[in-house]
Amino acid sequence: xxxxxxxxxxxxxxxxxxxxxxxxxxxxxxxxxxxxxxxxxxxxxxxxxxxxxxxxxxxxxxxxxxxxxxxxxxxxxxxxxxxxxxxxxxxxxxxxxxxxxxxxxxxxxxxxxxxxxxxxxxxxxxxxxxxxxxxxxxxxxxxxxxxxxxxxxxxxxxxxxxxxxxxxxxxxxxxxx
Amino acid sequence: xxxxxxxxxxxxxxxxxxxxxxxxxxxxxxxxxxxxxxxxxxxxxxxxxxxxxxxxxxxxxxxxxxxxxxxxxxxxxxxxxxxxxxxxxxxxxxxxxxxxxxxxxxxxxxxxxxxxxxxxxxxxxxxxxxxxxxxxxxxxxxxxxxxxxxxxxxxxxxxxxxxxxxxxxxxxxxxxxxxxxxxxxxxxxxxxxxxxxxxxxxxxxxxxxxxxxxxxxxxxxxxxxxxxxxxxxxxxxxxxxxxxxxxxxxxxxxxxxxxxxxxxxxxxxxxxxxxxxxxxxxxxxxxxxxxxxxxxxxxxxxxxxxxxxxxxxxxxxxxxxxxxxxxxxxxxxxxxxxxxxxxxxxxx
Numbered sequence: 001x002x003x004x005x006x007x008x009x010x011x012x013x014x015x016x017x018x019x020x021x022x023x024x025x026x027x028x029x030x031x032x033x034x035x036x037x038x039x040x041x042x043x044x045x046x047x048x049x050x051x052x053x054x055x056x057x058x059x060x061x062x063x064x065x066x067x068x069x070x071x072x073x074x075x076x077x078x079x080x081x082x083x084x085x086x087x088x089x090x091x092x093x094x095x096x097x098x099x100x101x102x103x104x105x106x107x108x109x110x111x112x113x114x115x116x117x118x119x120x121x122x123x124x125x126x127x128x129x130x131x132x133x134x135x136x137x138x139x140x141x142x143x144x145x146x147x148x149x150x151x152x153x154x155x156x157x158x159x160x161x162x163x164x165x166x167x168x169x170x171x172x173x174x175x176x177x
Numbered sequence: 178x179x180x181x182x183x184x185x186x187x188x189x190x191x192x193x194x195x196x197x198x199x200x201x202x203x204x205x206x207x208x209x210x211x212x213x214x215x216x217x218x219x220x221x222x223x224x225x226x227x228x229x230x231x232x233x234x235x236x237x238x239x240x241x242x243x244x245x246x247x248x249x250x251x252x253x254x255x256x257x258x259x260x261x262x263x264x265x266x267x268x269x270x271x272x273x274x275x276x277x278x279x280x281x282x283x284x285x286x287x288x289x290x291x292x293x294x295x296x297x298x299x300x301x302x303x304x305x306x307x308x309x310x311x312x313x314x315x316x317x318x319x320x321x322x323x324x325x326x327x328x329x330x331x332x333x334x335x336x337x338x339x340x341x342x343x344x345x346x347x348x349x350x351x352x353x354x355x356x357x358x359x360x361x362x363x364x365x366x367x368x369x370x371x372x373x374x375x376x377x378x379x380x381x382x383x384x385x386x387x388x389x390x391x392x393x394x395x396x397x398x399x400x401x402x403x404x405x406x407x408x409x410x411x412x413x414x415x416x417x418x419x420x421x422x423x424x425x426x427x428x429x430x431x432x433x434x435x436x437x438x439x440x441x442x443x444x445x446x447x448x449x450x451x452x453x454x455x456x457x458x459x460x461x462x463x464x465x466x467x468x469x470x471x472x473x474x475x476x477x478x479x480x481x482x483x484x485x486x487x488x489x490x491x492x493x494x495x496x497x498x499x500x501x502x503x504x505x506x507x508x509x510x511x512x513x514x515x516x517x518x519x520x521x522x523x524x525x
Binding site: 007011014015018019032034047048050051052053054055104116118119121 | 366367369370373374376377380381394395397398399401402406
């Protein structure tokens with residue numbers, strides 16, 4: 001039996017076993033994370049903080065109150081504003097971010113980034129507060145998760161949303177004046 | 178041989194006899210006049226005349242003898258001079274003949290050496306001709322070998338072209354596999370996105386979505402494995418394509434080398450043909466040289482015989498000249514003695 005045939009047999013066995021085994025008990029103290037690349041740096045995003053993951057969505061540029069706004073995109077009949085996550089985290093504008101997540105807030109907000117490195121299910125204990133770096137950017141990634149490849153900052157989606165809303169309000173207030 | 182002393186004595190004696198006869202004739206005439214009568218006077222006159230005639234005869238004989246001695250001396254002097262010249266000439270001739278014999282001896286030695294050298298050249302030329310024939314045979318064999326090698330190279334060339342063709346087909350199929358794999362990767366990615374979104378939905382569904390979350394998780398894992406396998410396959414395909422490219426380049430390089438080799442084989446075949454022609458010309462030239470050398474050897478042998486004959490003739494001439502010189506020397510000595518004899522007797 002060759003190596004390739006052994007790999008195929010292992011893959012088939014694992015697939016079959018997943019449906020043959022009884023359902024695994026739900027473990028409450030585990031957190032699902034998306035491993036992403038933003039502006040060339042590794043980050044993590046809580047799955048519980050997003051409502052969807054998409055790739056290669058067409059983004060229509062529109063003028064906006066803040067420069068991090070890339071444009072708008074359609075999702076199941078809804079128009080969603082899409083922001084450049086890298087620019088919001090202080091890495092500058094990405095050229096053409098391929099991936100996009102929708103947050104779970106309302107109205108829904110899209111955050112675009114460059115790459116997906118994978119999925120990670122990790123215990124809550126592996127997520128800790130990051131050393132305080134101060135500033136608006138530090139507030140948007142105030143947690144870190146320890147992975148096999150190293151420590152990744154965890155993007156706080158709610159903090160990002162709050163920052164965007166705050167800057168938008170400031171713009172509106174300035175414009176009303 | 179008449180000695181000088183006897184010759185002088187005889188001449189002196191003749192002269193004394195003549196004077197004595199004249200004196201006796203005078204005395205007899207005087208006595209006859211004193212002691213004879215008239216008849217006696219006639220006898221006395223007769224005797225006196227006879228004595229006087231004898232005296233005159235003696236004087237004439239003396240004069241003739243002196244003249245004859247002078248002429249003989251002159252002739253003997255000439256003979257002596259000629260003998261000396263003949264002796265000198267014979268000496269020179271003997272020396273020349275000796276030198277000539279020596280020179281001819283050296284010439285004969287040189288000719289013999291030349292003869293040996295000519296025979297060696299003839300032998301060497303025969304060997305050269307034989308080697309040239311062997312070389313021509315080897316050149317013909319090399320030309321045949323080159324032809325066979327050309328045929329083999331043609332076969333190799335066709336095989337290489339076939340390998341290149343198969344490699345290019347393999348490269349195209351690798352591209353097709355890569356395209357299909359790209360679709361598989363795309364499906365795996367979309368499946369992964371679908372699984373993550375299913376996980377998100379299951380998480381949002383709370384307690385009722387937990388079992389669905391397990392299924393979504395398994396789908397995601399499966400998509401991850403497919404993606405990993407697709408990456409591995411992509412790496413393998415890349416390696417295969419790289420190997421194919423390398424093989425194609427190597428075979429093309431080999432094909433060019435084969436072309437160059439085939440062309441060089443053509444040059445080598447032409448060179449072999451040229452060598453064959455040159456060797457044939459060499460063989461012909463060697464045969465001509467061999468023939469000329471044999472003729473030259475024959476001529477040298479004839480020259481050697483002639484030179485030997487000349488040397489023998491020179492030695493004979495030298496011997497004859499030596500004998501002539503000895504004879505001339507003896508003649509000169511005899512002339513000298515005769516000249517001294519004549520000079521001593523002749524008066525005045």
